[in-house]
Amino acid sequence: MKLDVPPSLFAPLKTIRLQGLRDGSLEEKRKLVAAAQEDGIFYLDFNDDLGELKVSDLIEGIYNFSKSLFALDLEEKMKYDVDKVGELKLNGYKPIRRNIGGIKGQRDGFESYAIPRNGILAFNEFPHPPLLDTQMPLLQNFTLTCIDIAQHIFMALSAELDLPESHSLATFHRADAPAPDIIRLLKYAPSGEGDSEFRVPQTPHTDLGSLTMLFADSPGLQIRPDGCDEWLYIMPKENHALINLGDAMSLWSGGLFRSVLHRVASLPGKGMNERYSFAFLMRPENQAPMVPLNSDCLPEGEDFLTSENWIKAKFGILRGDTSKNKSRILTGRDSAV
Ligand SMILES: O=C(O)CCC(=O)C(=O)O
Ligand SMILES: [Fe+2]
Numbered sequence: 001m002k003l004d005v006p007p008s009l010f011a012p013l014k015t016i017r018l019q020g021l022r023d024g025s026l027e028e029k030r031k032l033v034a035a036a037q038e039d040g041i042f043y044l045d046f047n048d049d050l051g052e053l054k055v056s057d058l059i060e061g062i063y064n065f066s067k068s069l070f071a072l073d074l075e076e077k078m079k080y081d082v083d084k085v086g087e088l089k090l091n092g093y094k095p096i097r098r099n100i101g102g103i104k105g106q107r108d109g110f111e112s113y114a115i116p117r118n119g120i121l122a123f124n125e126f127p128h129p130p131l132l133d134t135q136m137p138l139l140q141n142f143t144l145t146c147i148d149i150a151q152h153i154f155m156a157l158s159a160e161l162d163l164p165e166s167h168s169l170a171t172f173h174r175a176d177a178p179a180p181d182i183i184r185l186l187k188y189a190p191s192g193e194g195d196s197e198f199r200v201p202q203t204p205h206t207d208l209g210s211l212t213m214l215f216a217d218s219p220g221l222q223i224r225p226d227g228c229d230e231w232l233y234i235m236p237k238e239n240h241a242l243i244n245l246g247d248a249m250s251l252w253s254g255g256l257f258r259s260v261l262h263r264v265a266s267l268p269g270k271g272m273n274e275r276y277s278f279a280f281l282m283r284p285e286n287q288a289p290m291v292p293l294n295s296d297c298l299p300e301g302e303d304f305l306t307s308e309n310w311i312k313a314k315f316g317i318l319r320g321d322t323s324k325n326k327s328r329i330l331t332g333r334d335s336a337v
């Protein structure tokens with residue numbers, strides 16, 4: 001893709017081959033650990049993936065489904081208002097402009113729809129538009145594929161932290177147990193005809209969970225690495241997902257792994273194009289301990305902050321509740337935010 005953006009404004013990210021991780025390649029694991037420590041985000045190349053399901057077919061299916069879902073009438077979508085149908089924004093629709101945007105005084109510029117993993121994998125029922133029923137096998141296959149990819153990443157990163165089997169990252173993200181993961185579908189609205197004002201429709205944030213697997217086929221995603229005062233664009237690549245680490249990974253690793261600050265913006269000097277993206281947001285299971293995991297001193301018993309309470313505390317802080325230890329709960333670091 002040829003774009004009118006100076007090369008210095010592109011983020012140079014590492015690329016990890018999914019099949020390399022599946023084959024246990026030391027080189028791929030080494031690159032993954034370096035990406036987790038240095039950038040907190042990387043491309044995952046699934047070009048030569050030999051997994052059971054073809055990732056590119058799943059992605060095409062989810063794009064098509066997302067387009068039909070957002071094409072429903074606003075009234076129909078609002079029946080599943082994410083702030084009304086469930087707890088902790090795990091299920092339902094967020095209309096455009098509900099939250100703050102990335103430019104002072106402006107609202108956000110996207111609609112989104114959260115589909116809960118627990119509903120998709122039939123751990124519980126959840127209110128949803130009938131259109132979703134027709135796509136359940138696709139959503140299940142996509143979810144199981146993301147969980148499988150995540151297990152390979154967790155394995156390599158647990159080894160780096162020297163974690164025993166009993167406290168490996170994989171044990172807090174079991175495929176056959178409920179977890180507050182979601183598929184998030186996003187649709188960014190285009191600027192009006194002839195409007196070339198720079199836009200930041202998604203406000204800067206870190207992701208609160210463990211891993212985010214993001215699929216986007218048009219530009220817009222930007223990161224601001226720690227210590228860098230510029231926003232850098234990340235370009236989409238065919239047959240590559242973008243994986244970023246969330247605050248949980250930063251907290252467990254005592255800050256060794258990074259959770260990268262990111263946002264969505266238009267290209268310099270341009271308005272926003274219509275843009276569809278979607279992500280699998282993986283979070284720790286509810287009872288996972290949210291403390292740094294140090295192989296010499298592992299959390300035992302029940303005397304620790306659980307993921308469930310940690311996530312509630314984060315949502316509380318974002319709503320404006322007070323807390324003694326705001327910064328650490330928000331980002332896993334003492335100094336940031
Ligand atoms: O739409 C994108 O490219 C980014 C979405 C994102 O950061 C999020 O949903 O947390
Ligand atoms: Fe994000």
